[in-house]
Amino acid sequence: xxxxTQSPRHKITETGRQVTLACxxxxxxxxxxxxxxxxxxxxxxxxxxxxxxxxxxxxxxxxYSVSRSNTEDLPLTLESAASSQTSVxxxxxxxxxxxxxxxxxxxxxxxx
Amino acid sequence: xxxxxxxxxxxxxxxxxxxxxNCDYTNSMFDYxxxxxxxxxEGPTFLISISSIKDKNEDGRFTVFLNKSAKHxxxxxxxxxxxxxxxxxxxxxxxxxxxxxxxxxGTSLTVIP
Numbered sequence: 001x002x003x004x005t006q007s008p009r010h011k012i013t014e015t016g017r018q019v020t021l022a023c024x025x026x027x028x029x030x031x032x033x034x035x036x037x038x039x040x041x042x043x044x045x046x047x048x049x050x051x052x053x054x055x056x057x058x059x060x061x062x063x064y065s066v067s068r069s070n071t072e073d074l075p076l077t078l079e080s081a082a083s084s085q086t087s088v089x090x091x092x093x094x095x096x097x098x099x100x101x102x103x104x105x106x107x108x109x110x111x112x
Numbered sequence: 113x114x115x116x117x118x119x120x121x122x123x124x125x126x127x128x129x130x131x132x133x134n135c136d137y138t139n140s141m142f143d144y145x146x147x148x149x150x151x152x153x154e155g156p157t158f159l160i161s162i163s164s165i166k167d168k169n170e171d172g173r174f175t176v177f178l179n180k181s182a183k184h185x186x187x188x189x190x191x192x193x194x195x196x197x198x199x200x201x202x203x204x205x206x207x208x209x210x211x212x213x214x215x216x217x218g219t220s221l222t223v224i225p
Contacts, residue, residue, distance in 0.1 A: 006157075025134055033211070033213075035215075041114075041117075042114075042116075042201060042215040042216050042217040043156070043201065043203075043215040044215070044216055045212065045213070046130060048211050048212075050211070056211075084157060089219060090155055090156070092155075094211070097208075098208070099144055099205065099208040099210075100146070100158045100161065101146075101147065101148075101156075101158065101203075101213065102158070103148075103155030103156045103157070104155050105153070105155045106153070106154070106155050106156070107155055
């Protein structure tokens with residue numbers, strides 16, 4: 001079965017360190033997304049990509065970057081982790097022409 | 113500013129009864145709406161959607177109603193089952209192919225056996 005996987009599922013890091021969260025999907029979807037989920041805010045869009053070599057900023061992109069070197073992967077990098085980036089991060093991909101997003105299981109990041 | 117709002121953080125319903133989850137939005141450009149269900153430690157899963165050309169969409173026990181003039185949508189679950197206990201998010205987009213989905217803050221539904 002096609003799927004979308006995230007790693008690591010849990011990560012504890014220190015302020016100022018670089019962190020990369022991986023996202024891999026096997027549906028061959030062109031559109032991929034990164035969201036963060038925080039209490040009182042729901043899911044907020046960090047970055048998204050329409051396809052290889054394409055990346056776009058979402059509503060909360062400061063302090064994050066993504067790259068898209070192939071269709072399957074969209075890694076999310078925190079260049080210098082801050083305590084405000086403690087959150088649960090969800091990667092998603094979108095099936096073309098239906099609007100439906102498929103989410104990974106999430107990565108819980110704690111920045112101390 | 114939250115463009116999609118779910119004003120009820122939690123809801124408890126008896127098994128077999130109807131669950132009604134509400135969602136309001138502020139942006140009149142939104143054209144496509146979705147509901148997602150989320151269990152603890154899992155990613156959200158798609159439940160049902162509706163485009164603005166319709167006012168109702170039904171899928172088994174789940175029905176979504178859209179009132180464009182009131183900028184309001186609701187999800188009805190009938191009959192409610194204990195397995196429906198989860199957090200429900202509504203989301204909106206300006207087009208069905210748009211990539212900017214705006215999510216509400218979620219409503220935690222508990223179905224009491």
